[in-house]
Amino acid sequence: MTAGTAVHDTRSRLLDVALTLFSEHGIEGTSMQMIADELGVTKAALYYHFKSKDEITEAVALPALHELDQILDDARTKRSRGAQIEHALGGFVDLIVRKRTLIRLFNSDPGLQRLVNRTLQAPKDEDLRTKLRKVFAGAGPSLADAILVHVMSAGLAMAGGAPEFAAIDDDTLRQHLLDLGRRLLGRPRR
């Protein structure tokens, strides 16, 4: 193992531990000391990786947004509108199901919401919300389609992250969310 992968492993374990603590105690209720204790390292060692809890929060949340961005980019390479929508919906739902703990946290933490909203609106090449809308509803969506995409994406994410559905296994939850997404989008049921 090179020094590089060791640092990478520590960082990734750190983010896992942080997400678990965040989901148990809330982001506000989790201190750098608690993260260090859980990792079995000193606070100084923790600060070697991240300057602040905000930086950790960002590092916990951003990969999921980048993944969504990638899913939407991939979807746009598909030839037909139908294939684009199927790819985007499948990827979006799969991401929700896999990242349920993070989404549950997002639904209840204002700091994380602000961070995600900044990122969703960040005009890199194109913000994530606009991209989501274009993939699902085309380049110049009607108002009806814009509202549809909002209801669908918010509804699926809120339900996927809801505490009352936390015990449902991934495959079952994925299938139900996919069915509802298809129904809203007027896609045939599989």
Next chain:
Amino acid sequence: MTAGTAVHDTRSRLLDVALTLFSEHGIEGTSMQMIADELGVTKAALYYHFKSKDEITEAVALPALHELDQILDDARTKRSRGAQIEHALGGFVDLIVRKRTLIRLFNSDPGLQRLVNRTLQAPKDEDLRTKLRKVFAGAGPSLADAILVHVMSAGLAMAGGAPEFAAIDDDTLRQHLLDLGRRLLGRPRR
């Protein structure tokens, strides 16, 4: 005007002013002094009506929840399942559209979310979330139906309160949300 109605009017104006300030500055960013200033009264006069900002927040939010509770109770008096669902959906969507500012605030403020969630789960006779689910999906809903009701209610509320749709007039927004609710519930379009 009796003293009773004068107090009632002051209280209701106070709540209007508080909601406006909350939506402009956030609940955290709004002080009792700001509310008093905007009302043109002293802080002492404000404290005559409410002991704390938390009490004001609660008084701003609770009427909407009671209204929803009433809509669901009314829906259950209808004879057919179809009529129950139509009444509940129409009332729910109408409430979202009329209370958009409050819902936008709810979607972004953790204190208000905690308050509403406590109320949603409060076991008076039956909590509001359970009631919502029963009216839309029947007494013993399948998992699919439970997820459907969650996607629908969260999706419609999130979209209805979304800043990007704030400029849409009430009738247009109401019609779009109704259409999407009907589509999810498998109801005929009107």
